[in-house]
Amino acid sequence: MTVTAPYRSALPAGRDGITRTLRAEWTKFRTVRGWMITTVAAALVTMLLGLLFAVGSRTSCSVxxxxxxxxAVPLGPGGxxxxxxxxxxxxxxxxxxxITARVTSMTGVITYPPPDHDKLVSGLVPWAKAGIMxxxxxxxxxxxxAVTLTGRHGVRMQDDFTHDTAGRPGGVTAxxxxxxxxxxSGGTLTGYESPDGTRWTEIGTARPAALPATVRAGLFVTSPSDMTVKANTMGGSIVQARFTQxxxxxxxxxxxxxxSGAxxxxxxxxxxxxxDWERYHRPSGLLQAGGTLTVTGSGDIAPSRDGVRVESTxxxxxxxxxxxIVVAVMFVTAEYRRGLIRTTLLAEPRRGRVLAAKAAVAGAVAFVTGLTAGAVAVPLSVAVLRxxxxxxxxxxPLTEVRVVAGVAALFAATAVLAVALGALYRRSVAAVTTGIVLLVVPYVIATASVLPDAASEWLTRLSPAAGFAILQSIPEYAHVTGHYTPSDGYYPLAPWAGMAVLCLYAALALGLAVTRLRRRDA
Amino acid sequence: MEAIIEVDGLRKRFGRTTALDGMTFTVTPGRVTGFVGPNGAGKSTTMRVILGLDMADEGTALVGGRPYASLRNPLGHVGALLDAAALQPSRKARDHLLWLAHSQGLTARRVDEVIELVGLRSVARRKAGGFSLGMRQRLGIAAALIGDPPILMLDEPSNGLDPEGIVWIRGLLRSLAAEGRAVLVSSHLMSELQDTAGHLVVVGRGRVVADTSVADLIETASGGRVTLRTTARPEAMTALARAGATVAATGSDTLTVSGLPAERVVTLLAEDAVPFSEVAAHRATLEEAYMDLTRDAVDFRAAGQEAAR
Structure with a gap:
């Protein structure tokens, strides 16, 4: 046997680190044209559908x-x-x-409520308000x-439409x-209430955004529509609203x-x-008799829910x-299908690192895709709508940025989830199906008003579809009567909390995938 | 890193099937080691265990004294070609090598070097899905060489190569070994390795049945037998048996003599004046030697398959 000197490579050793694994995965991703095309298509479809909706929507008013x-729709101080x-x-x-006032009576009328819708009923809706402002x-x-008595929520202090502080509960009688x-006092307003005019309790303070030196101080009454929700036999619910005063x-x-005194x-x-009620029975207005003032009104002082939402684009x-989902799953399963995963694991035997790099690359690509799609679709479609x-x-602007970033975050978290599913199933069809069943199906059935409201809410709380909350631009206000369900665009979780649920699913799936990849023979 | 593969006592079961049953051998630098055995003997499993892809139930497999999984620059230590079909069909050949290069912190320049080395320059920018098996083998070899490793492991690299390709790969493997690399090449056909391998690890049923140089293996298989052609068969048998040889009639005028060197046979026959037309020291082919060694393993498998039916 001849003894040869062992081989020494002249090739400089590359630097170790996650960056080179990331770079390798990015090279893999960008060199499959089908994946790049599908990624661009994901951005285009997101933009174009919104734009199509915007172009097709027209509102006109006529007399x-x-x-x-x-x-013009009034805007509050917060815009x-x-x-x-x-x-x-x-x-x-x-x-x-x-300003100080004693309220001795608060009454109201609700026109034609259920069950028979044939009567005028006296009564107050929960957020009817009578107070000082x-x-x-x-x-x-x-x-x-304002400090106000309400139909069913006791005394409240509210300011600038969006702020509400609870005082003591209960109604009023003579x-x-x-x-x-x-x-x-300057820019600060303090609200108090008292049962007798001597013992006063502070409810809270407010600093309204823009109070001039001379303001209006007085008594006000309003009463929002009476809203009832009934389950639809075809699924979803029917919301009815009627005039109240x-x-x-x-x-x-x-x-x-x-x-001013007067x-x-x-x-x-x-x-x-x-x-007709206002025309023939009782108009809004003020009746003054000595020191007693009777104020009648209808309407609401609240953020508006009516209009097209930014996220509808x-x-x-x-x-x-x-x-x-399809691209991110394929990014993993294509390697299993061809046995290429072995080559990948030869190049980087640390399996957790391989999957982390894949998730990071798919997530980053999806993030950029979503960011581009959102950054184009939202402002453009909103401009077209207007x-x-x-x-x-x-x-x-901050909310708009959050919605656009939300598209990016939604895309990225979904891509990570899909990579994990791809690694868990090792087969495209099963992984894509699971991804759609976990994320898209709950979203569609929760927002398509086919389920009872409670079911829709649980679905958007517990399933990965909770992540869609990141796109909700108009918040839910507890002090405003409304039908707050996913089908109306209101998610049970706050935007980032909903996103966190989706991220949790993605992290969990990825962890599981890493564990399995480590344990099994490749 | 030392260019050496050490496999020690590997055992692995897949369910009820024993894939590896105490596989032990060492691959040393400077020569091509043939890793040969019938299909199902455990060659690919052994290679996957060495490369950290499969986990053995028992035993160790080290490359340069370390487990593969602990290597921080793995393709700079070990280059492997396991399955030439393991390619993303829609990815261009060059891009396949490019991501591998990037995974090791190497640049596109190294990619072009290995493309040149395996002779794929003219098709480097074509999609790997359109490659013939032979082109895929070349691409796989390029991938194995990307990190210029001192250890190479190739699973059935001649598969699908045309005769010209086979000649090319033999030359390449020999020159790689001559540079001081340890080269382990598996095959289920001994003939493929005959001219390339300086050393052989013959396996059957998950264990090594022979770990030897090619020359020794042929020597052993030949067993010092002499073939004798004579018209006087009985006389020849008597004369040789008297001298202590084992004689067997293998044809109407041929005898196979064991236990005596050819010169002694000639002397004995001449002394007794037995006529003969030819005395030849029998030299087994590598293929015969291999068949001898692995017959058990193959028989066992066939029997097993029948039992399973």
Whole structure:
């Protein structure tokens, strides 16, 4: 036997580290044209479906046969669309001061409620409001703070539409009146309540965004629609709303500070439309008899739910996600199908690292895809919608960024989940099917109003479809009556909490996949 | 790193089938070691265990003194070709090598070097899915060489190669070994290894049945037998048996003599004046030697298959 000197390679050794595994996986990904094309398609389908929806949507308003510009929707101080309709008996108040009033009665009427829808019923809806308010002006959407008695939620202090603080519960009777007080000191307003006008309890303070030196201080009453939800035999639910009105009797009203002294009535936010009830029975307004003021009103002071939501431009996301699932699954299963996984594991025997790199690459590609799709689809489609006369509920730039980033996060987390499923099943069809069943199917059935509301909510709380909450642009407000279900665009979990659920699934699946990859022969 | 593969006492079962049953051998640098045995003898499983792809129930397999899985620059230590069909069909040949290079922190320049080395330059930018088996083998060899490793393990590399390709790969393997690399080449056909391998590890039924040089193996298989052609068979048998040889009639005028060297046979026959037309020291072919060694394993398998039916 000849003895030869052992071989020494002249090739410089590459540096160890996860980056080279990542680079190798990225090289793998980009060199399969089908995967790149599908990835681009995922972005395109996401953009185009939203754009198609935007182009196809037109809203026009008319008075009789004449088309007119649609009335502007009032915006609150925070920029959100609001409903600001109530009757306001007020005086001007300059500088610091306070308003105090005793409420001795709060009554209301609900028109034609179930079961038979044939009667006018006296009663108050839960968020009917009667109380005192300091508001920048009588213009809808202007800044305010109020201390108010409600139909069923006791005394509350609210300001600038979105803020609500609970006071004491209970209603009002002549025998047990409720005293309310609101004081202004610079930019700070403090709300109090009392059972007797002597012992006062602070409810809270508010700093409304924009209060001028001279404000309106006074009494207000409003009453939102009565809403009932009934399960539809075809699945989902039917929401019905009907006109309601509230009246409250105030006395011992005292405005301190530099006030105008005389009461004036403002039908804030009145659009001229009147119901038969208001026309023939009882209009909104102020009745003054000595020191007793009776105020009647209808409407709501709350963030508006009516309009097109920013995320409705993202209907294509579901289709985009299906393509993301397909590509991310194939990224793994194609290697199993051809036995290429062995070559991969020869190049990097640390199996956890291999799968982590695959997940990272698929996730990063999906993130960029989603970010591009969202960053184009959302602003463009919203602009097209607005150009078509549609009322798109405005959101803050930060929320819009979150929605766009949400598309990216949704794509990325889904890709990671799909990589894990691919590694667990090692077969494309089973992995893609599972991915769709876990993510897309729960989303579709929860939002298509085929399930009872409670089931839809649990589905979007527990399944990976919870992640879609990241796209919700209009938050749910506990102090605003509404039908808050996934089919209306309201998810039970907060945006990032929902996203966290999806991420948890992805992390869990990836962990499981790593464990299995380590244990099994390749 | 030392260019050496040490396999010691590997055992592995797949369910009720024993795939490896105490597999033990060492592959040393500077020569091509043929790893030969019938299909199902455990060659591929052994290779996968050495490469950390499969886990053995017992025993150790080390490359350069370390388990493969602990290597931080694995393709710079060991190059392997297990399955030439393990390619993403829609990926170009060059890109297949490129991701492998990137996985080791190497650049595209090394990719072009190995493409040149295996003679795939003209098709490097074509999709691997369109490659013939022979081209895939070349691509697989290029992949094995990407890290310029001192150890090479090739599973059935001649499969699907045309005669020109076979000549090429033999030359390549010999030159790689001559550079001081340890080269382990498996095959189920001894003839493929006959001209290439300097050393043989013959396996059957999950264990080594012979670990020897090619020359020794033929020597053993030949067993010092002499073939004698004579018209006087009985006389020849008597004369040789008297001298202590074992004689067997293998034809109407041929005898096979064991236990005596050819010169002694000639002397004895001449002394007794027995006529003969030819005395030849029998030299077994490598194929015969291999068949001898592995007959048991093959028989066993056939019997097993029948029993299973």
């Amino acid at each position: 009789g046969p004449v088309e007119v510009a649609c009335p 959100e669309a609001v409903q600001d309709r109530f009757f306001f008996a007020n005086q001007t108040l300059t500088g610091d001061g306070s 300091i508001k920048a002006s009588a213009a809808p959407g202007s800044s305010y703070a 025998a047990a009146p409720r005293w309310l007080r609101l004081t202004r 509230a009246s409250a009797v105030f006395d011992r009203v005292e405005v301190r500070g530099r006030a 009461w004036r009535g403002d039908d804030v936010g009145d659009d001229g439309g009147k119901t 993202l209907t294509g996301v579901v289709l985009g996600l299906i393509l993301v 150009a078509g006369g549609n009322h798109v509920l405005p959101v803050s």
